[in-house]
Every structure is written in structure tokens, then in C-alpha cells.
Amino acid sequence: MNLLRTSLAAGFLAAGLVAMPAMAQQHDPATPPAVAAKVALRGEANGIAVREMRLVRKNDILTVQADLSNSGRSDRTVYYRFRWLDSVGNQVGDGESWKQLGVLGLGMQTIKSVAPTNAAVDLRLEMNVESR
Incomplete structure (x- = not known):
């Protein structure tokens, strides 16, 4: 019985370790x-890196600026939105719509956003990068 549990646990662990690289995000x-x-x-x-992200609280509202850099020579199209989170990780507000941004080869762009309410204390930048 214990041998069966150990075998099953080892099998699930091995399966999890094999699957983990597929789930890991491939950041630049x-x-x-x-x-x-x-x-x-x-x-x-696709060669897009978020080089720097600056979070500032102004008048009790969180604001962000993020610098996107294209390390490749070809232009890239970036679709992005900010998801604002409260102190326990729940989304604040209705969420932003997707925005489109062209980043030229070897270029840099700065994106900005402001939290919808003062309840936002953290954020996630969601991005999808495509070649032009």
C-alpha cells in the first residue's frame, strides 16, 4: 500500500516537472x-522586454509607466492592458481594453496607465507580442 502511494506520488511529481517548462512564461x-x-x-x-516599470502613488491613486524595448531588428506589434489588483489580489474595476502598440526594431516605447480607484495596490501587465 505504501509502495503504491509512493509510486503514484513520484509519478505525479515527475509528470508535474515535465509539464512545468511548458507552463512557464518565456520572458526576454x-x-x-x-x-x-x-x-x-x-x-x-519575440524580443520584447519590459526594461523598467515605475509605480507611483499620486493623490492616493496608483500610476504606472513601463518601458518596452525591442531587441530585434524587425518591428513588433504589442497588444497590452493593465489589470489592477487590490490588497488581496482581486481585480479592481472593470478592466482595461486591449491596446495596440507598434515597437520599431531596436526601438523603445513607454506605456502609461492610471488605476481606476484608490483601492488598487498592485497590477499585472498583460501582453501579447506579434511580429508585424
Whole structure:
């Protein structure tokens, strides 16, 4: 009985370890780990890195600026939106619509957003990167 449990546990663990790389997001190596923790990437980064993210609370409302950098020579189209979160991780507000941004080859763009309410204390930047 214990041998069967151990075998099943080892099998599930091995299956989980095999599946983990497929679920891991493929951030560009130029994205700092602290910034990557706030980015929810949908698909491949395709050479787009979030080089820096600045969060500031102005008049009790959280604002963000993020610098996107294209390390490739070809232009990329980035679809993005910010998801604002409260102190327990629940979404605040109705959510932003997707925005489209062209980032030229070897270029950099800054994106900005303002939280919908003062209840927002954190955020996730959701991105989908396509080649042009």
C-alpha cells in the first residue's frame, strides 16, 4: 500500500516537472525578475522586454509607466492592458481594453496607465507580442 502511494506520488511529481517548462512564461532575458513578476505574457516575448516599470502613488491613486524595448531588428506589434489588483489580489474595476502598440526594431516605447480607484495596490501587465 505504501509502495503504491509512493509510486503514484513520484509519478505525479515527475509528470508535474515535465509539464512545468511548458507552463512557464518565456520572458526576454533583458526583463528584470522583479518586473517579470508583474508581467503576464501570452505567448512568446519575440524580443520584447519590459526594461523598467515605475509605480507611483499620486493623490492616493496608483500610476504606472513601463518601458518596452525591442531587441530585434524587425518591428513588433504589442497588444497590452493593465489589470489592477487590490490588497488581496482581486481585480479592481472593470478592466482595461486591449491596446495596440507598434515597437520599431531596436526601438523603445513607454506605456502609461492610471488605476481606476484608490483601492488598487498592485497590477499585472498583460501582453501579447506579434511580429508585424
